[in-house]
Amino acid sequence: MRCNMRIPSGCAISGLMSESGGRIDGSVVIKSIALMHDRSNGLGGGFAAYGIYPRRSDQYAFHMIFDDAPSKERFEEYLKEHFIIDKDEIIPTRPGGDITNPPLLWRYFLDIEEKKMEFVSDREYVVEKVMEINSKIDGAFVSSSGKNMGAFKGVGYPEDIGNFFKLDEYKGYIWTSHGRFPTNTPGWWGGAHPFSLLDWSIVHNGEISSYGINKRYLEMFGYNLALRTDTEVVAYLFDLLVRRHKLPLELAVKALSAPFWKNIDRMDPQTREVMEAIRMVYGGGLLNGPFSIILGHNRGMVGLNDRIKLRPMTCARKDDMLYMASEESAIREIQPDLDRVWSPKAGEAVIGNLNGEVE
Amino acid sequence: MAVELSPVSQIPAEFRVKVDHDRCRRCKRCVLNCSFSAIEFKDKVTPDHRKCVACHRCATFCPESAITIEENPMAYKDNANWTARIRQNTLKQAETGGIILTGMGNPKPYPIIWDHLVIDACQVTNPSIDPLREPMELRTYLGSKPNYLEFENDENGKIKLKTQLAPQIKLDIPVIFAAMSYGAVSHNVHKSLAIAANKMGTLMNTGEGGLHEDLYPYSGRIIVQVASGRFGVHNQYLANSAAVEIKIGQGAKPGIGGHLPGEKVGQEISKTRMIPVGTDALSPAPHHDIYSIEDLSQLIYAIKEATDYKKPVSVKIAAVHNVAAIASGIVRAGADIVTIDGFRGGTGATPAIIRDNVGIPIELALAAVDQRLRDEGIRNQASLICAGSIREAADVAKAIALGADACVIGTAALVSLGCRVCQKCYTGNCAWGIATQRPELTRRLNPDVGSQRLCNLLTAWGHELQEVLGSLGVNSIESLRGSRERLRGVGLDKETLDILGVKPAGVGM
Numbered sequence: 001m002r003c004n005m006r007i008p009s010g011c012a013i014s015g016l017m018s019e020s021g022g023r024i025d026g027s028v029v030i031k032s033i034a035l036m037h038d039r040s041n042g043l044g045g046g047f048a049a050y051g052i053y054p055r056r057s058d059q060y061a062f063h064m065i066f067d068d069a070p071s072k073e074r075f076e077e078y079l080k081e082h083f084i085i086d087k088d089e090i091i092p093t094r095p096g097g098d099i100t101n102p103p104l105l106w107r108y109f110l111d112i113e114e115k116k117m118e119f120v121s122d123r124e125y126v127v128e129k130v131m132e133i134n135s136k137i138d139g140a141f142v143s144s145s146g147k148n149m150g151a152f153k154g155v156g157y158p159e160d161i162g163n164f165f166k167l168d169e170y171k172g173y174i175w176t177s178h179g180r181f182p183t184n185t186p187g188w189w190g191g192a193h194p195f196s197l198l199d200w201s202i203v204h205n206g207e208i209s210s211y212g213i214n215k216r217y218l219e220m221f222g223y224n225l226a227l228r229t230d231t232e233v234v235a236y237l238f239d240l241l242v243r244r245h246k247l248p249l250e251l252a253v254k255a256l257s258a259p260f261w262k263n264i265d266r267m268d269p270q271t272r273e274v275m276e277a278i279r280m281v282y283g284g285g286l287l288n289g290p291f292s293i294i295l296g297h298n299r300g301m302v303g304l305n306d307r308i309k310l311r312p313m314t315c316a317r318k319d320d321m322l323y324m325a326s327e328e329s330a331i332r333e334i335q336p337d338l339d340r341v342w343s344p345k346a347g348e349a350v351i352g353n354l355n356g357e358v359e
Numbered sequence: 360m361a362v363e364l365s366p367v368s369q370i371p372a373e374f375r376v377k378v379d380h381d382r383c384r385r386c387k388r389c390v391l392n393c394s395f396s397a398i399e400f401k402d403k404v405t406p407d408h409r410k411c412v413a414c415h416r417c418a419t420f421c422p423e424s425a426i427t428i429e430e431n432p433m434a435y436k437d438n439a440n441w442t443a444r445i446r447q448n449t450l451k452q453a454e455t456g457g458i459i460l461t462g463m464g465n466p467k468p469y470p471i472i473w474d475h476l477v478i479d480a481c482q483v484t485n486p487s488i489d490p491l492r493e494p495m496e497l498r499t500y501l502g503s504k505p506n507y508l509e510f511e512n513d514e515n516g517k518i519k520l521k522t523q524l525a526p527q528i529k530l531d532i533p534v535i536f537a538a539m540s541y542g543a544v545s546h547n548v549h550k551s552l553a554i555a556a557n558k559m560g561t562l563m564n565t566g567e568g569g570l571h572e573d574l575y576p577y578s579g580r581i582i583v584q585v586a587s588g589r590f591g592v593h594n595q596y597l598a599n600s601a602a603v604e605i606k607i608g609q610g611a612k613p614g615i616g617g618h619l620p621g622e623k624v625g626q627e628i629s630k631t632r633m634i635p636v637g638t639d640a641l642s643p644a645p646h647h648d649i650y651s652i653e654d655l656s657q658l659i660y661a662i663k664e665a666t667d668y669k670k671p672v673s674v675k676i677a678a679v680h681n682v683a684a685i686a687s688g689i690v691r692a693g694a695d696i697v698t699i700d701g702f703r704g705g706t707g708a709t710p711a712i713i714r715d716n717v718g719i720p721i722e723l724a725l726a727a728v729d730q731r732l733r734d735e736g737i738r739n740q741a742s743l744i745c746a747g748s749i750r751e752a753a754d755v756a757k758a759i760a761l762g763a764d765a766c767v768i769g770t771a772a773l774v775s776l777g778c779r780v781c782q783k784c785y786t787g788n789c790a791w792g793i794a795t796q797r798p799e800l801t802r803r804l805n806p807d808v809g810s811q812r813l814c815n816l817l818t819a820w821g822h823e824l825q826e827v828l829g830s831l832g833v834n835s836i837e838s839l840r841g842s843r844e845r846l847r848g849v850g851l852d853k854e855t856l857d858i859l860g861v862k863p864a865g866v867g868m
Contacts, residue, residue, distance in 0.1 A: 212844025283837030
């Protein structure tokens, strides 16, 4: 069922990445997020995994949530018009757990006809279609739309959702996860985290108090915010700033979690000019309110806190592994022996980059 | 044709000045203070009720608090339809055959939409932020911004800005002093505004009367206006400014020009406006070289050329029915800033019929313009300034949430200087030394004291805006700007809510 209500969240997040591209199975991240069980309330859990479809890494993998069979039919009619469906299948699930009454979960591996991309890049084309599907096809919701990655999410505790989707059978070089604590409305499958567009995925612990202006800012650039959930804006802002406006990731995070003016005033002239311009031009994209987020994308993982650190985030390293989580214990649970543990400063991004090719 | 009738007026006195002769010590201070000659001394203080405008100067300065001013209860028998105002105006016109002139803003009881908008606050799920403990940023930059930025690496591999930004003005608080001309207000008012703008990191606006040389030291904080009369417009004038504003319209009198009577044009005003002493200064409604948007564009770029593309150019228009489309045209014509002035804006002098009946409320105009510019994807290309009866910091917060970059205050600034909104600005007899050029009155306002009062007002509003931001759980004004989701309407009809882009109270996100 599609829910048109906004659901603020308390939540837990955890993410891990092999910077050398080594692939790890999903049981590790499930163990980490399960430790923070009490930060969730059973109304939402989800995972993003990168590197899980190596044999189809050139195709867009659409993970879909359908209310019912007719909405799936409507979606497939639409899909045939706009994409070449190379393969489609039900997303495998493990029955018998605590997850009950799931919607229809299906995935599609898609190519795009050359002629469709005459005037628009393939990624822009996909973004347009995702916006259209989410806003116009009743009962159909795109859960993820990137290449060689996927989002798995639903209503339940995260460890149950992970078990339900058999994530222990997938291998990825980046895993992010989310346990949700929606406070004033029931959760729904599409409203669980991660929020994803192309290969951008966001898990978020907190609430975006600037949602209203972030939404209106994004709408000016053609984004359709149909899900009415604050986290949605974060995924789209990364898409706008990094993919479309070509800002380096290091500067995009400065636009979203900007330094205070008093600190900018003290910077060297060249950096000050850069930061002033970012705040002037991208003020509508500034994320304000309590948040710690983990961004996943094909080449890395980024952890980011709000400007005054109203939500927790701990990071750690061990060899080529980068870990981020709401609590240190969630990292220690899966890697007790760490080289370095630190809490990033407010507004300071932790950026993990893939330094090789994926195994 | 109007013919003057009997010298005995039938117009009853609006007010009654009561003097408590037991308390009065006959110091005559009230007589000296009354600039409307409503108080004489004939053995004792004797009021001429008909001349009283309720400016409260006498009552304020009476050391014995012996004076009270009341509305004349039986001036007009009570009638909800034939109100006192209508009957008084009828009598005035029957006696003179003239247009009813007035000053200050529209006093009619139209709904004030600001007072039907309420602001959100954080509870539990997102924490509010305490402005006494955390930074709260009100800094705002006015000017045209690009949709995106480009960067490059310098020879050391360090990132630097590649995009060249259009000129920007830094405001430490998003509240600007309104355009009030030297002529409409006294030199000391201009000086108070300039000093305060300079101290507070905001702007004052010369209005259409030129800029007196005394104020050149504050030029970095002054918007100079180019109105239809082009009074006082010369190279040095343009050079001594932070921005240049082309005045097309004014909220209190859309479609109406300005008129400073010759008797107010003394030596200093003559010099500043560049007109002969004693001549009427007429600034017609149309600029006689602007009859289309293309003409406006030419003037915008002429000013940009004249200022070497170093100053933002603003265009000020009155809020009218088609304001959204007009504003879009203005942005596309090259304006860096658009100022929209609502129909409750103040004025020095205007026909009451225009002030009270022409134009639309600023709340609706602002919401419509911001949305239109966003729909067209050009909102970044210009800053939006909201004017026309911004009465308190709450109005500023709501205007910014509706989409304004900054607000303009005129009446509020004058009230802080002593104005009692008696609405007699057009007479030139302002007892508080504000809307007058009479030297014995203008010296009543000390610019050092005046500027401090203005600074105090802005400081207070700044703190209040920070409190609002904190209650919303955000610590930067840009997170409020255009964030209509944080507003709700109480007692507004659906159409109004739709135009405002605001949901009714009780509806969540």
